[in-house]
Amino acid sequence: MxxxxxxxxxxxxxxxxxxxxxxxxxxxxxxxxxxxxxxxxxxxxxxxxxxxxxxxxxxxxxxxxxxxxxxxxxxxxxxxxxxxxxxxxxxxxxxxxxxxxxxxxxxxxxxxxxxxLGVLLEAKQQGLIASVQPLVDRLINELEFRVSKRLYETVLQTTGEA
Incomplete structure (x- = not known):
């Protein structure tokens, strides 16, 4: 690949x-x-x-x-x-x-x-990370990664973390 x-x-x-x-x-x-x-x-x-x-x-x-x-x-x-x-x-x-x-x-x-975000979702689905939310929060707060509120909520819903 x-x-x-x-x-x-x-x-x-x-x-x-x-x-x-x-x-x-x-x-x-x-x-x-x-x-x-x-x-x-x-x-x-x-x-x-x-x-x-x-x-x-x-x-x-x-x-x-x-x-x-x-x-x-x-x-x-x-x-x-x-x-x-x-x-x-x-x-x-x-x-x-x-x-x-x-x-x-x-x-x-x-x-x-x-x-x-797709990589993190895949990692959660494969059991490589326990939770997506703390990592996305770090991206936003520490690295100024821009995520709309709607996308943020969708990611959390997809992972069952909402």
């Missing part, structure tokens, strides 16, 4: 101590160079930065079609644009991405997507 990730799922999961869930679910995560750069070369500590530089199950792969990346850059930042193009180039089974504009473009290109 080929899985590509954007920056925010890695930083957010690392920020709440749950990055290993990606490894448990997908074995290997591939990130484009722009995602690596957003995390490892910005000159300040970012959750997950050390991990993308050291963990063998997170690999960096350059994007070939820079024209397509540039076209997407009109509406997306470099990491999202490259993640979508890399997912297309690899015919990835899944793209891990959270932000609405990137998710919309991925869907338009028939790329299967999941976000941090």
């Amino acid at each position: 080929s899985v590509v990730s954007n920056t925010s799922p890695i930083t957010n999961l690392a920020g709440i101590g749950q990055l290993d869930l990606l490894h448990q679910f997908y074995d290997t995560i591939t990130i484009p160079q722009a995602v690596y750069n957003e995390m490892a070369t910005i000159g300040r500590a970012v959750p997950g930065a050390l991990e993308v530089q050291t963990l063998p199950w997170i690999t960096v792969q350059p994007v070939k079609d820079q024209n397509q990346v540039e076209a997407l850059r009109a509406v997306l930042d470099p990491g999202k644009a490259e993640a979508i193009v890399l997912a297309l180039e690899l015919n990835a089974s899944l793209l891990i991405i959270d932000e609405r504009p990137g998710r919309s473009i991925a869907r338009q290109n028939s790329i299967l997507i999941i976000g941090v």
Whole structure:
């Protein structure tokens, strides 16, 4: 299974101590160079930065079609644009991405997507975590992860924690 990730799922999961869930679910995560750069070369500590530089199950792969990346850059930042193009180039089974504009473009290109909340829901269903609510609360309160009240309530209802 080929899985590509954007920056925010890695930083957010690392920020709440749950990055290993990606490894448990997908074995290997591939990130484009722009995602690596957003995390490892910005000159300040970012959750997950050390991990993308050291963990063998997170690999960096350059994007070939820079024209397509540039076209997407009109509406997306470099990491999202490259993640979508890399997912297309690899015919990835899944793209891990959270932000609405990137998710919309991925869907338009028939790329299967999941976000941090989906990963946490899957982890709860598989018994890898006991509860989703404290982790989502940490995402919101500590990492400024944006979740609408409606989505928050839906997640808790889905997990039986509401």
